[in-house]
Amino acid sequence: MIRFAVIGTNWITEKFIDAARQTGEIELAAVYSRTEEQAGQFAEKLGIPHRFTDLEAMAGSGAIDAVYIASPNSLHAQQAVLLMNHGKHVLCEKPIASNSAELKAMIEAAQQNGVLLMEAMKSTLMPNFEAVRDHLHKLGRIRRYVASFCQYSSRYDAYKQGAMPNAFNPAFSNGSLMDLGVYCIYPMVVLFGKPQRVKASAVLLGSGVDGEGSLIAEYGDMDAVIYHSKITHSALPSEIHGEDATMVIDKISAPGNVEIRFRDGSVETLTQPQVENTMYYEAKHFAELLKQGKRECATNSHANSLLAMEVMDEARRQAGPVFPADRK
Structure with a gap:
């Protein structure tokens, strides 16, 4: 099972969690929110064991393998680079970044750290x-x-x-x-x-x-x-x-x-x-890429996202x- 954390406590995150659990290959291990109250309520509601309000602490946690980012668009790049620099794989909601300069920095971090980075373009x-x-x-x-x-x-x-x-x-x-x-x-x-x-x-x-x-x-x-x-x-x-x-x-x-x-x-x-x-399809595809040891999706590739x-x-x-x- 791939141990996933989620960033964001909105409806899209709940939908992803439901999809991820349907794959049978993803275990929801942690949630990050800016406030303890929000993180606690979300974790309690969805049965998630770990909660974080410090992103650096979550990035360094040994309890997770990958992170689904569903924060505001402007935070995607900063959060993804931090996580990837700690060896975490990243599935990032669309649009994956604010602009191509941010995305290039994300791709560089993924390649330097040998982790999977994929834009969550489900369609x-x-x-x-x-x-x-x-x-x-x-x-x-x-x-x-x-x-x-x-x-x-x-x-x-x-x-x-x-x-x-x-x-x-x-x-x-x-x-x-x-x-x-x-x-x-x-x-x-x-x-x-x-x-x-x-x-x-x-x-x-x-x-x-x-x-x-x-x-x-x-x-x-x-x-x-x-x-x-x-x-x-x-x-x-x-x-x-x-x-x-x-x-x-x-x-x-x-x-x-x-x-x-x-x-x-x-x-x-x-x-x-x-x-x-x-x-379900983005979650399943991401999990399969990780199981196969791949670091990029052929369809939602770094090149296509860029x-x-x-x-x-x-x-x-x-x-x-x-x-x-x-x-x-």
């Missing part, structure tokens, strides 16, 4: 994404990738009333591109690699983060069009357009249904059975959002 490890990749050739020459993730944030109403929730605070390296756009960009670089050019625009909120935006990535003989938003909602699916057929993906952040619609009107369903808690981050860096440079982490 690219799911069976239905594997179906996308395996059947892409049936589309003929691909001309366009269209991805949309627009989801009205539950915290936007509070923001409009004058509050400053983390989701709209640039101090935490947040915003629509970072929180939702990454789900569109990561599959793009996994499937098609590095774009030649990126053109981006965004609607900036008063706090300085982007509420919504769009991006065009040029690949020479094809392009990619991406929509993301935390201040509007959309039911649009995502698509990959080929000269022979179009592939329709219901939800780019967690593909549940995938089909190919050919020009002659025929339809091929590619949908694969999946477990309900789709975080490519996605560089695209987001350029999009922010053009569209305007600047984080305190960019000035370090």
Whole structure:
């Protein structure tokens, strides 16, 4: 059993813990929170034996092998590097860092310490994404990738009333591109690699983060069009357009249904059975990599994470959002 610790006591951490336990290969050994009360309540609720309020102490603990980081985006790099310097393997929530400079430091720490570092981009490890990749050739020459993730944030109403929730605070390296756009960009670089050019625009909120935006990535003989938003909602699916057929993906952040619609009107369903808690696949994959002694994921690789981050860096440079982490 791999002894895991978690950083963060929010709903996403609870979901990961449920997924990790379903793998049968991960034992939840510790939780870190800034306060003793929060750490204690979370540990008691989920049956976690060790609790920490000092990250350095947890990093040096012999009770854990790996850590799942689900803290605010701006803390990912600092926490991951500390943990990896103590020999801990790291599964880090998306986006893995604030910018490519931070990510390069994380990759360097992983390589120097011989530990596994993987971005927790669940969608690219799911069976239905594997179906996308395996059947892409049936589309003929691909001309366009269209991805949309627009989801009205539950915290936007509070923001409009004058509050400053983390989701709209640039101090935490947040915003629509970072929180939702990454789900569109990561599959793009996994499937098609590095774009030649990126053109981006965004609607900036008063706090300085982007509420919504769009991006065009040029690949020479094809392009990619991406929509993301935390201040509007959309039911649009995502698509990959080929000269022979179009592939329709219901939800780019967690593909549940995938089909190919050919020009002659025929339809091929590619949908694969999946477990309900789709975080299972990232947890299972991470555990298998550790069992095999591997230090990098082939799909959620260091190179793909860096490519996605560089695209987001350029999009922010053009569209305007600047984080305190960019000035370090």
